[in-house]
Amino acid sequence: MERLNKLLGGLFGVACGDALGATLEFLSQEEARKTYGYLKDIIGRGHWKLKPGQVTDDTMMTLCVAGGILENPECPIESIGNRFVKWYNSDPKDIGMTCELAIKKYIKTSNWKEASFYVHHISKGRTAGNGTIMRCIPVALYYRDYSKMIDISRLQSKMTHYDEKAADACVLYNTVIYKYLNEETKEGTITEAIGSSEDYKYVMNMKKEELIPSGYVVDTLRCALWCFMNNSNLEDTICEAANLCGDADTVAAVAGGIAGTYYGYDSIPERWKNKIEVKDKLMSIGEKINSTYN
Ligand SMILES: [Mg+2]
Incomplete structure:
Protein backbone atom coordinates (compact mmCIF):
# COMPACT_ATOMS: atom_id res chain seq x y z
CA MET A 1 0.00 0.00 0.00
CA GLU A 2 1.20 3.56 -0.74
CA ARG A 3 2.73 5.37 2.19
CA LEU A 4 0.43 8.39 1.68
CA ASN A 5 -2.61 6.11 1.97
CA LYS A 6 -1.34 4.90 5.36
CA LEU A 7 -0.33 8.39 6.56
CA LEU A 8 -3.72 9.86 5.73
CA GLY A 9 -5.39 6.76 7.15
CA GLY A 10 -3.71 7.39 10.51
CA LEU A 11 -4.62 11.08 10.62
CA PHE A 12 -8.22 10.64 9.42
CA GLY A 13 -8.61 7.54 11.62
CA VAL A 14 -7.95 9.72 14.67
CA ALA A 15 -10.33 12.44 13.45
CA CYS A 16 -13.15 10.04 12.53
CA GLY A 17 -12.85 8.18 15.84
CA ASP A 18 -12.90 11.51 17.65
CA ALA A 19 -15.89 12.94 15.75
CA LEU A 20 -17.94 9.73 15.99
CA GLY A 21 -17.02 8.95 19.59
CA ALA A 22 -17.60 12.50 20.87
CA THR A 23 -21.36 11.93 20.61
CA LEU A 24 -21.08 9.18 23.22
CA GLU A 25 -18.53 10.78 25.56
CA PHE A 26 -19.47 10.57 29.26
CA LEU A 27 -22.45 8.26 28.60
CA SER A 28 -22.89 4.77 30.01
CA GLN A 29 -23.51 2.07 27.41
CA GLU A 30 -27.09 1.80 28.60
CA GLU A 31 -27.77 5.53 28.22
CA ALA A 32 -26.09 5.57 24.81
CA ARG A 33 -28.12 2.63 23.43
CA LYS A 34 -31.37 4.26 24.53
CA THR A 35 -30.58 7.55 22.79
CA TYR A 36 -28.52 6.52 19.77
CA GLY A 37 -28.75 2.72 19.38
CA TYR A 38 -25.37 1.27 18.25
CA LEU A 39 -23.87 4.42 16.76
CA LYS A 40 -22.26 4.03 13.32
CA ASP A 41 -22.44 7.56 11.95
CA ILE A 42 -20.92 10.93 12.67
CA ILE A 43 -23.91 12.91 13.90
CA GLY A 44 -22.45 15.47 16.34
CA ARG A 45 -24.59 16.41 19.41
CA GLY A 46 -23.62 14.75 22.69
CA HIS A 47 -22.23 16.50 25.77
CA TRP A 48 -20.40 19.12 23.69
CA LYS A 49 -23.42 19.82 21.42
CA LEU A 50 -21.22 19.33 18.36
CA LYS A 51 -22.12 19.81 14.73
CA PRO A 52 -21.75 16.62 12.66
CA GLY A 53 -18.07 16.39 11.69
CA PRO A 92 -11.94 25.46 22.99
CA LYS A 93 -15.01 24.03 24.68
CA ASP A 94 -13.35 20.71 25.35
CA ILE A 95 -9.93 20.44 26.92
CA GLY A 96 -8.65 17.75 29.26
CA MET A 97 -7.91 18.91 32.79
CA THR A 98 -4.23 17.90 32.82
CA CYS A 99 -3.57 19.66 29.51
CA GLU A 100 -5.48 22.75 30.59
CA LEU A 101 -3.56 23.11 33.87
CA ALA A 102 -0.20 22.49 32.20
CA ILE A 103 -0.80 24.97 29.39
CA LYS A 104 -1.95 27.61 31.91
CA LYS A 105 1.17 27.06 33.98
CA TYR A 106 3.38 27.19 30.87
CA ILE A 107 1.88 30.55 29.94
CA LYS A 108 3.17 31.85 33.31
CA THR A 109 6.55 30.08 33.41
CA SER A 110 7.55 29.39 29.75
CA ASN A 111 8.84 26.01 30.96
CA TRP A 112 7.06 22.74 30.03
CA LYS A 113 9.00 20.63 32.55
CA GLU A 114 8.02 22.93 35.36
CA ALA A 115 4.43 23.05 34.09
CA SER A 116 3.95 19.28 34.00
CA PHE A 117 5.69 18.73 37.34
CA TYR A 118 3.44 21.38 38.91
CA VAL A 119 0.32 19.67 37.55
CA HIS A 120 1.57 16.30 38.81
CA HIS A 121 2.02 17.84 42.25
CA ILE A 122 -1.33 19.60 42.52
CA SER A 123 -3.24 16.63 41.10
CA LYS A 124 -1.61 14.33 43.68
CA GLY A 125 0.26 12.29 41.11
CA ARG A 126 -2.68 11.62 38.81
CA THR A 127 -1.23 12.59 35.44
CA ALA A 128 -1.44 9.29 33.58
CA GLY A 129 -4.43 10.43 31.53
CA ASN A 130 -4.90 9.79 27.82
CA GLY A 131 -4.30 13.42 26.78
CA THR A 132 -0.92 12.72 25.21
CA ILE A 133 -1.57 9.42 23.41
CA MET A 134 -4.56 10.99 21.66
CA ARG A 135 -2.35 13.59 19.95
CA CYS A 136 0.96 11.80 19.34
CA ILE A 137 0.43 10.00 16.00
CA PRO A 138 2.21 12.62 13.83
CA VAL A 139 5.49 11.74 15.58
CA ALA A 140 5.35 8.17 14.25
CA LEU A 141 4.17 9.32 10.83
CA TYR A 142 6.98 11.86 10.45
CA TYR A 143 10.25 10.48 11.83
CA ARG A 144 12.06 7.74 9.96
CA ASP A 145 14.76 7.39 12.60
CA TYR A 146 13.23 5.01 15.16
CA SER A 147 15.12 6.27 18.22
CA LYS A 148 14.37 9.91 17.36
CA MET A 149 10.72 8.95 16.96
CA ILE A 150 10.71 7.36 20.43
CA ASP A 151 12.44 10.38 22.01
CA ILE A 152 9.98 12.87 20.55
CA SER A 153 7.01 10.63 21.47
CA ARG A 154 8.14 10.78 25.11
CA LEU A 155 9.08 14.45 25.11
CA GLN A 156 5.72 15.60 23.73
CA SER A 157 4.01 13.52 26.44
CA LYS A 158 6.13 15.04 29.22
CA MET A 159 5.11 18.58 28.20
CA THR A 160 1.78 18.16 29.96
CA HIS A 161 1.73 14.69 31.58
CA TYR A 162 4.50 14.02 34.07
CA ASP A 163 3.61 10.34 34.62
CA GLU A 164 5.82 7.76 32.87
CA LYS A 165 2.77 5.63 32.06
CA ALA A 166 1.50 8.32 29.70
CA ALA A 167 4.88 8.45 27.91
CA ASP A 168 5.16 4.63 27.85
CA ALA A 169 1.72 4.37 26.24
CA CYS A 170 2.73 6.91 23.56
CA VAL A 171 5.84 4.83 22.84
CA LEU A 172 3.89 1.58 22.52
CA TYR A 173 1.23 3.17 20.31
CA ASN A 174 3.70 5.02 18.10
CA THR A 175 5.85 1.90 17.73
CA VAL A 176 2.80 0.11 16.32
CA ILE A 177 2.01 3.05 13.99
CA TYR A 178 5.64 3.23 12.81
CA LYS A 179 5.71 -0.47 12.01
CA TYR A 180 2.40 -0.45 10.14
CA LEU A 181 3.69 2.44 8.08
CA ASN A 182 6.49 0.07 7.14
CA GLU A 183 4.09 -2.74 6.21
CA GLU A 184 4.73 -5.04 9.15
CA THR A 185 2.20 -7.73 10.10
CA LYS A 186 -0.95 -7.03 12.10
CA GLU A 187 -0.62 -9.48 14.95
CA GLY A 188 3.17 -9.80 15.14
CA THR A 189 3.57 -6.04 15.47
CA ILE A 190 1.15 -5.78 18.39
CA THR A 191 2.62 -8.81 20.20
CA GLU A 192 6.15 -7.47 19.83
CA ALA A 193 5.23 -3.91 20.87
CA ILE A 194 3.45 -5.15 23.99
CA GLY A 195 6.32 -7.49 24.85
CA SER A 196 6.39 -8.23 28.55
CA SER A 197 4.71 -4.97 29.62
CA GLU A 198 2.83 -5.58 32.88
CA ASP A 199 0.10 -3.13 31.85
CA TYR A 200 -0.65 -4.61 28.43
CA LYS A 201 0.53 -8.22 28.26
CA TYR A 202 -2.88 -9.74 29.06
CA VAL A 203 -4.94 -7.43 26.86
CA MET A 204 -5.68 -10.10 24.23
CA ASN A 205 -6.96 -12.47 26.93
CA MET A 206 -9.44 -9.91 28.22
CA LYS A 207 -13.17 -10.34 27.74
CA LYS A 208 -15.03 -7.39 26.26
CA GLU A 209 -16.86 -6.85 29.58
CA GLU A 210 -13.51 -6.37 31.30
CA LEU A 211 -12.52 -3.37 29.17
CA ILE A 212 -12.75 -0.01 30.94
CA PRO A 213 -13.15 2.96 28.57
CA SER A 214 -11.81 5.50 31.07
CA GLY A 215 -9.49 8.47 30.69
CA TYR A 216 -6.63 6.54 32.33
CA VAL A 217 -4.15 5.96 29.53
CA VAL A 218 -3.64 2.25 30.28
CA ASP A 219 -7.41 1.62 30.09
CA THR A 220 -7.69 3.66 26.88
CA LEU A 221 -4.86 1.87 25.08
CA ARG A 222 -6.11 -1.55 26.21
CA CYS A 223 -9.56 -0.76 24.75
CA ALA A 224 -8.06 0.48 21.48
CA LEU A 225 -5.74 -2.53 21.04
CA TRP A 226 -8.52 -4.96 21.90
CA CYS A 227 -10.99 -3.42 19.43
CA PHE A 228 -8.35 -3.35 16.68
CA MET A 229 -7.35 -6.99 17.19
CA ASN A 230 -10.91 -8.25 17.50
CA ASN A 231 -12.17 -6.68 14.26
CA SER A 232 -11.10 -7.14 10.67
CA ASN A 233 -11.76 -3.69 9.22
CA LEU A 234 -11.52 -0.02 10.17
CA GLU A 235 -15.22 0.77 10.35
CA ASP A 236 -16.00 -2.04 12.82
CA THR A 237 -12.90 -1.20 14.90
CA ILE A 238 -13.87 2.46 15.35
CA CYS A 239 -17.55 1.66 15.97
CA GLU A 240 -16.74 -0.95 18.61
CA ALA A 241 -14.29 1.40 20.35
CA ALA A 242 -16.69 4.38 20.35
CA ASN A 243 -19.64 2.30 21.53
CA LEU A 244 -17.73 1.24 24.64
CA CYS A 245 -18.77 4.81 25.66
CA GLY A 246 -17.07 6.51 28.63
CA ASP A 247 -14.14 8.47 27.19
CA ALA A 248 -15.45 7.43 23.79
CA ASP A 249 -13.87 10.08 21.58
CA THR A 250 -10.34 9.35 22.77
CA VAL A 251 -10.74 5.55 22.88
CA ALA A 252 -12.07 5.66 19.30
CA ALA A 253 -9.43 8.19 18.19
CA VAL A 254 -6.61 5.93 19.43
CA ALA A 255 -8.21 2.83 17.88
CA GLY A 256 -8.79 4.87 14.70
CA GLY A 257 -5.14 5.91 14.51
CA ILE A 258 -3.99 2.29 14.60
CA ALA A 259 -6.69 0.97 12.25
CA GLY A 260 -6.28 3.90 9.86
CA THR A 261 -2.55 3.39 9.49
CA TYR A 262 -2.97 -0.37 9.06
CA TYR A 263 -5.95 -0.41 6.65
CA GLY A 264 -5.26 2.95 4.95
CA TYR A 265 -7.25 6.06 4.02
CA ASP A 266 -9.16 4.20 1.29
CA SER A 267 -10.70 1.95 3.93
CA ILE A 268 -12.39 4.85 5.77
CA PRO A 269 -16.08 5.19 4.83
CA GLU A 270 -16.73 8.19 2.54
CA ARG A 271 -19.68 9.20 4.70
CA TRP A 272 -17.22 9.76 7.58
CA LYS A 273 -14.30 11.35 5.73
CA ASN A 274 -16.47 13.88 3.92
CA LYS A 275 -17.99 15.14 7.16
CA ILE A 276 -14.75 15.96 9.02
CA GLU A 277 -14.62 19.75 9.35
CA VAL A 278 -10.80 19.92 9.42
CA LYS A 279 -10.40 17.49 6.49
CA ASP A 280 -8.48 20.00 4.34
CA LYS A 281 -5.98 20.64 7.14
CA LEU A 282 -5.50 16.91 7.72
CA MET A 283 -5.04 16.31 4.01
CA SER A 284 -2.46 19.08 3.69
CA ILE A 285 -0.52 17.87 6.77
CA GLY A 286 -0.48 14.29 5.42
CA GLU A 287 0.79 15.51 2.04
CA LYS A 288 3.48 17.69 3.66
CA ILE A 289 4.72 14.80 5.80
CA ASN A 290 4.71 12.53 2.77
CA SER A 291 6.71 15.03 0.70
CA THR A 292 9.57 14.84 3.23
CA TYR A 293 10.06 11.20 2.18
CA ASN A 294 10.93 12.08 -1.40
MG1 LIG B 1 -11.85 14.87 23.13
Missing part, protein backbone atom coordinates in the same frame (compact mmCIF):
# COMPACT_ATOMS: atom_id res chain seq x y z
CA GLN A 54 -16.88 18.77 14.37
CA VAL A 55 -13.83 17.35 16.16
CA THR A 56 -12.57 17.81 19.73
CA ASP A 57 -9.25 18.30 21.53
CA ASP A 58 -7.91 14.92 20.30
CA THR A 59 -7.79 16.04 16.68
CA MET A 60 -7.00 19.70 17.39
CA MET A 61 -3.97 18.81 19.52
CA THR A 62 -2.87 16.27 16.88
CA LEU A 63 -2.81 19.16 14.38
CA CYS A 64 -0.69 21.17 16.87
CA VAL A 65 1.84 18.31 17.18
CA ALA A 66 2.00 17.85 13.41
CA GLY A 67 2.41 21.58 12.75
CA GLY A 68 5.17 21.89 15.36
CA ILE A 69 7.10 18.97 13.89
CA LEU A 70 6.84 20.33 10.36
CA GLU A 71 8.04 23.75 11.54
CA ASN A 72 11.06 22.48 13.48
CA PRO A 73 11.64 18.73 13.05
CA GLU A 74 14.96 18.72 14.92
CA CYS A 75 13.60 20.24 18.18
CA PRO A 76 9.82 20.46 17.80
CA ILE A 77 8.75 20.91 21.45
CA GLU A 78 8.64 24.72 21.54
CA SER A 79 6.84 24.87 18.18
CA ILE A 80 4.32 22.28 19.35
CA GLY A 81 3.89 24.21 22.61
CA ASN A 82 3.28 27.50 20.83
CA ARG A 83 0.45 25.81 18.97
CA PHE A 84 -1.01 24.38 22.19
CA VAL A 85 -1.06 27.90 23.66
CA LYS A 86 -2.65 29.39 20.54
CA TRP A 87 -5.31 26.68 20.54
CA TYR A 88 -5.91 27.15 24.28
CA ASN A 89 -6.34 30.90 23.73
CA SER A 90 -9.00 30.18 21.11
CA ASP A 91 -11.17 29.06 24.04
Whole structure:
Protein backbone atom coordinates (compact mmCIF):
# COMPACT_ATOMS: atom_id res chain seq x y z
CA MET A 1 0.00 0.00 0.00
CA GLU A 2 1.20 3.56 -0.74
CA ARG A 3 2.73 5.37 2.19
CA LEU A 4 0.43 8.39 1.68
CA ASN A 5 -2.61 6.11 1.97
CA LYS A 6 -1.34 4.90 5.36
CA LEU A 7 -0.33 8.39 6.56
CA LEU A 8 -3.72 9.86 5.73
CA GLY A 9 -5.39 6.76 7.15
CA GLY A 10 -3.71 7.39 10.51
CA LEU A 11 -4.62 11.08 10.62
CA PHE A 12 -8.22 10.64 9.42
CA GLY A 13 -8.61 7.54 11.62
CA VAL A 14 -7.95 9.72 14.67
CA ALA A 15 -10.33 12.44 13.45
CA CYS A 16 -13.15 10.04 12.53
CA GLY A 17 -12.85 8.18 15.84
CA ASP A 18 -12.90 11.51 17.65
CA ALA A 19 -15.89 12.94 15.75
CA LEU A 20 -17.94 9.73 15.99
CA GLY A 21 -17.02 8.95 19.59
CA ALA A 22 -17.60 12.50 20.87
CA THR A 23 -21.36 11.93 20.61
CA LEU A 24 -21.08 9.18 23.22
CA GLU A 25 -18.53 10.78 25.56
CA PHE A 26 -19.47 10.57 29.26
CA LEU A 27 -22.45 8.26 28.60
CA SER A 28 -22.89 4.77 30.01
CA GLN A 29 -23.51 2.07 27.41
CA GLU A 30 -27.09 1.80 28.60
CA GLU A 31 -27.77 5.53 28.22
CA ALA A 32 -26.09 5.57 24.81
CA ARG A 33 -28.12 2.63 23.43
CA LYS A 34 -31.37 4.26 24.53
CA THR A 35 -30.58 7.55 22.79
CA TYR A 36 -28.52 6.52 19.77
CA GLY A 37 -28.75 2.72 19.38
CA TYR A 38 -25.37 1.27 18.25
CA LEU A 39 -23.87 4.42 16.76
CA LYS A 40 -22.26 4.03 13.32
CA ASP A 41 -22.44 7.56 11.95
CA ILE A 42 -20.92 10.93 12.67
CA ILE A 43 -23.91 12.91 13.90
CA GLY A 44 -22.45 15.47 16.34
CA ARG A 45 -24.59 16.41 19.41
CA GLY A 46 -23.62 14.75 22.69
CA HIS A 47 -22.23 16.50 25.77
CA TRP A 48 -20.40 19.12 23.69
CA LYS A 49 -23.42 19.82 21.42
CA LEU A 50 -21.22 19.33 18.36
CA LYS A 51 -22.12 19.81 14.73
CA PRO A 52 -21.75 16.62 12.66
CA GLY A 53 -18.07 16.39 11.69
CA GLN A 54 -16.88 18.77 14.37
CA VAL A 55 -13.83 17.35 16.16
CA THR A 56 -12.57 17.81 19.73
CA ASP A 57 -9.25 18.30 21.53
CA ASP A 58 -7.91 14.92 20.30
CA THR A 59 -7.79 16.04 16.68
CA MET A 60 -7.00 19.70 17.39
CA MET A 61 -3.97 18.81 19.52
CA THR A 62 -2.87 16.27 16.88
CA LEU A 63 -2.81 19.16 14.38
CA CYS A 64 -0.69 21.17 16.87
CA VAL A 65 1.84 18.31 17.18
CA ALA A 66 2.00 17.85 13.41
CA GLY A 67 2.41 21.58 12.75
CA GLY A 68 5.17 21.89 15.36
CA ILE A 69 7.10 18.97 13.89
CA LEU A 70 6.84 20.33 10.36
CA GLU A 71 8.04 23.75 11.54
CA ASN A 72 11.06 22.48 13.48
CA PRO A 73 11.64 18.73 13.05
CA GLU A 74 14.96 18.72 14.92
CA CYS A 75 13.60 20.24 18.18
CA PRO A 76 9.82 20.46 17.80
CA ILE A 77 8.75 20.91 21.45
CA GLU A 78 8.64 24.72 21.54
CA SER A 79 6.84 24.87 18.18
CA ILE A 80 4.32 22.28 19.35
CA GLY A 81 3.89 24.21 22.61
CA ASN A 82 3.28 27.50 20.83
CA ARG A 83 0.45 25.81 18.97
CA PHE A 84 -1.01 24.38 22.19
CA VAL A 85 -1.06 27.90 23.66
CA LYS A 86 -2.65 29.39 20.54
CA TRP A 87 -5.31 26.68 20.54
CA TYR A 88 -5.91 27.15 24.28
CA ASN A 89 -6.34 30.90 23.73
CA SER A 90 -9.00 30.18 21.11
CA ASP A 91 -11.17 29.06 24.04
CA PRO A 92 -11.94 25.46 22.99
CA LYS A 93 -15.01 24.03 24.68
CA ASP A 94 -13.35 20.71 25.35
CA ILE A 95 -9.93 20.44 26.92
CA GLY A 96 -8.65 17.75 29.26
CA MET A 97 -7.91 18.91 32.79
CA THR A 98 -4.23 17.90 32.82
CA CYS A 99 -3.57 19.66 29.51
CA GLU A 100 -5.48 22.75 30.59
CA LEU A 101 -3.56 23.11 33.87
CA ALA A 102 -0.20 22.49 32.20
CA ILE A 103 -0.80 24.97 29.39
CA LYS A 104 -1.95 27.61 31.91
CA LYS A 105 1.17 27.06 33.98
CA TYR A 106 3.38 27.19 30.87
CA ILE A 107 1.88 30.55 29.94
CA LYS A 108 3.17 31.85 33.31
CA THR A 109 6.55 30.08 33.41
CA SER A 110 7.55 29.39 29.75
CA ASN A 111 8.84 26.01 30.96
CA TRP A 112 7.06 22.74 30.03
CA LYS A 113 9.00 20.63 32.55
CA GLU A 114 8.02 22.93 35.36
CA ALA A 115 4.43 23.05 34.09
CA SER A 116 3.95 19.28 34.00
CA PHE A 117 5.69 18.73 37.34
CA TYR A 118 3.44 21.38 38.91
CA VAL A 119 0.32 19.67 37.55
CA HIS A 120 1.57 16.30 38.81
CA HIS A 121 2.02 17.84 42.25
CA ILE A 122 -1.33 19.60 42.52
CA SER A 123 -3.24 16.63 41.10
CA LYS A 124 -1.61 14.33 43.68
CA GLY A 125 0.26 12.29 41.11
CA ARG A 126 -2.68 11.62 38.81
CA THR A 127 -1.23 12.59 35.44
CA ALA A 128 -1.44 9.29 33.58
CA GLY A 129 -4.43 10.43 31.53
CA ASN A 130 -4.90 9.79 27.82
CA GLY A 131 -4.30 13.42 26.78
CA THR A 132 -0.92 12.72 25.21
CA ILE A 133 -1.57 9.42 23.41
CA MET A 134 -4.56 10.99 21.66
CA ARG A 135 -2.35 13.59 19.95
CA CYS A 136 0.96 11.80 19.34
CA ILE A 137 0.43 10.00 16.00
CA PRO A 138 2.21 12.62 13.83
CA VAL A 139 5.49 11.74 15.58
CA ALA A 140 5.35 8.17 14.25
CA LEU A 141 4.17 9.32 10.83
CA TYR A 142 6.98 11.86 10.45
CA TYR A 143 10.25 10.48 11.83
CA ARG A 144 12.06 7.74 9.96
CA ASP A 145 14.76 7.39 12.60
CA TYR A 146 13.23 5.01 15.16
CA SER A 147 15.12 6.27 18.22
CA LYS A 148 14.37 9.91 17.36
CA MET A 149 10.72 8.95 16.96
CA ILE A 150 10.71 7.36 20.43
CA ASP A 151 12.44 10.38 22.01
CA ILE A 152 9.98 12.87 20.55
CA SER A 153 7.01 10.63 21.47
CA ARG A 154 8.14 10.78 25.11
CA LEU A 155 9.08 14.45 25.11
CA GLN A 156 5.72 15.60 23.73
CA SER A 157 4.01 13.52 26.44
CA LYS A 158 6.13 15.04 29.22
CA MET A 159 5.11 18.58 28.20
CA THR A 160 1.78 18.16 29.96
CA HIS A 161 1.73 14.69 31.58
CA TYR A 162 4.50 14.02 34.07
CA ASP A 163 3.61 10.34 34.62
CA GLU A 164 5.82 7.76 32.87
CA LYS A 165 2.77 5.63 32.06
CA ALA A 166 1.50 8.32 29.70
CA ALA A 167 4.88 8.45 27.91
CA ASP A 168 5.16 4.63 27.85
CA ALA A 169 1.72 4.37 26.24
CA CYS A 170 2.73 6.91 23.56
CA VAL A 171 5.84 4.83 22.84
CA LEU A 172 3.89 1.58 22.52
CA TYR A 173 1.23 3.17 20.31
CA ASN A 174 3.70 5.02 18.10
CA THR A 175 5.85 1.90 17.73
CA VAL A 176 2.80 0.11 16.32
CA ILE A 177 2.01 3.05 13.99
CA TYR A 178 5.64 3.23 12.81
CA LYS A 179 5.71 -0.47 12.01
CA TYR A 180 2.40 -0.45 10.14
CA LEU A 181 3.69 2.44 8.08
CA ASN A 182 6.49 0.07 7.14
CA GLU A 183 4.09 -2.74 6.21
CA GLU A 184 4.73 -5.04 9.15
CA THR A 185 2.20 -7.73 10.10
CA LYS A 186 -0.95 -7.03 12.10
CA GLU A 187 -0.62 -9.48 14.95
CA GLY A 188 3.17 -9.80 15.14
CA THR A 189 3.57 -6.04 15.47
CA ILE A 190 1.15 -5.78 18.39
CA THR A 191 2.62 -8.81 20.20
CA GLU A 192 6.15 -7.47 19.83
CA ALA A 193 5.23 -3.91 20.87
CA ILE A 194 3.45 -5.15 23.99
CA GLY A 195 6.32 -7.49 24.85
CA SER A 196 6.39 -8.23 28.55
CA SER A 197 4.71 -4.97 29.62
CA GLU A 198 2.83 -5.58 32.88
CA ASP A 199 0.10 -3.13 31.85
CA TYR A 200 -0.65 -4.61 28.43
CA LYS A 201 0.53 -8.22 28.26
CA TYR A 202 -2.88 -9.74 29.06
CA VAL A 203 -4.94 -7.43 26.86
CA MET A 204 -5.68 -10.10 24.23
CA ASN A 205 -6.96 -12.47 26.93
CA MET A 206 -9.44 -9.91 28.22
CA LYS A 207 -13.17 -10.34 27.74
CA LYS A 208 -15.03 -7.39 26.26
CA GLU A 209 -16.86 -6.85 29.58
CA GLU A 210 -13.51 -6.37 31.30
CA LEU A 211 -12.52 -3.37 29.17
CA ILE A 212 -12.75 -0.01 30.94
CA PRO A 213 -13.15 2.96 28.57
CA SER A 214 -11.81 5.50 31.07
CA GLY A 215 -9.49 8.47 30.69
CA TYR A 216 -6.63 6.54 32.33
CA VAL A 217 -4.15 5.96 29.53
CA VAL A 218 -3.64 2.25 30.28
CA ASP A 219 -7.41 1.62 30.09
CA THR A 220 -7.69 3.66 26.88
CA LEU A 221 -4.86 1.87 25.08
CA ARG A 222 -6.11 -1.55 26.21
CA CYS A 223 -9.56 -0.76 24.75
CA ALA A 224 -8.06 0.48 21.48
CA LEU A 225 -5.74 -2.53 21.04
CA TRP A 226 -8.52 -4.96 21.90
CA CYS A 227 -10.99 -3.42 19.43
CA PHE A 228 -8.35 -3.35 16.68
CA MET A 229 -7.35 -6.99 17.19
CA ASN A 230 -10.91 -8.25 17.50
CA ASN A 231 -12.17 -6.68 14.26
CA SER A 232 -11.10 -7.14 10.67
CA ASN A 233 -11.76 -3.69 9.22
CA LEU A 234 -11.52 -0.02 10.17
CA GLU A 235 -15.22 0.77 10.35
CA ASP A 236 -16.00 -2.04 12.82
CA THR A 237 -12.90 -1.20 14.90
CA ILE A 238 -13.87 2.46 15.35
CA CYS A 239 -17.55 1.66 15.97
CA GLU A 240 -16.74 -0.95 18.61
CA ALA A 241 -14.29 1.40 20.35
CA ALA A 242 -16.69 4.38 20.35
CA ASN A 243 -19.64 2.30 21.53
CA LEU A 244 -17.73 1.24 24.64
CA CYS A 245 -18.77 4.81 25.66
CA GLY A 246 -17.07 6.51 28.63
CA ASP A 247 -14.14 8.47 27.19
CA ALA A 248 -15.45 7.43 23.79
CA ASP A 249 -13.87 10.08 21.58
CA THR A 250 -10.34 9.35 22.77
CA VAL A 251 -10.74 5.55 22.88
CA ALA A 252 -12.07 5.66 19.30
CA ALA A 253 -9.43 8.19 18.19
CA VAL A 254 -6.61 5.93 19.43
CA ALA A 255 -8.21 2.83 17.88
CA GLY A 256 -8.79 4.87 14.70
CA GLY A 257 -5.14 5.91 14.51
CA ILE A 258 -3.99 2.29 14.60
CA ALA A 259 -6.69 0.97 12.25
CA GLY A 260 -6.28 3.90 9.86
CA THR A 261 -2.55 3.39 9.49
CA TYR A 262 -2.97 -0.37 9.06
CA TYR A 263 -5.95 -0.41 6.65
CA GLY A 264 -5.26 2.95 4.95
CA TYR A 265 -7.25 6.06 4.02
CA ASP A 266 -9.16 4.20 1.29
CA SER A 267 -10.70 1.95 3.93
CA ILE A 268 -12.39 4.85 5.77
CA PRO A 269 -16.08 5.19 4.83
CA GLU A 270 -16.73 8.19 2.54
CA ARG A 271 -19.68 9.20 4.70
CA TRP A 272 -17.22 9.76 7.58
CA LYS A 273 -14.30 11.35 5.73
CA ASN A 274 -16.47 13.88 3.92
CA LYS A 275 -17.99 15.14 7.16
CA ILE A 276 -14.75 15.96 9.02
CA GLU A 277 -14.62 19.75 9.35
CA VAL A 278 -10.80 19.92 9.42
CA LYS A 279 -10.40 17.49 6.49
CA ASP A 280 -8.48 20.00 4.34
CA LYS A 281 -5.98 20.64 7.14
CA LEU A 282 -5.50 16.91 7.72
CA MET A 283 -5.04 16.31 4.01
CA SER A 284 -2.46 19.08 3.69
CA ILE A 285 -0.52 17.87 6.77
CA GLY A 286 -0.48 14.29 5.42
CA GLU A 287 0.79 15.51 2.04
CA LYS A 288 3.48 17.69 3.66
CA ILE A 289 4.72 14.80 5.80
CA ASN A 290 4.71 12.53 2.77
CA SER A 291 6.71 15.03 0.70
CA THR A 292 9.57 14.84 3.23
CA TYR A 293 10.06 11.20 2.18
CA ASN A 294 10.93 12.08 -1.40
MG1 LIG B 1 -11.85 14.87 23.13
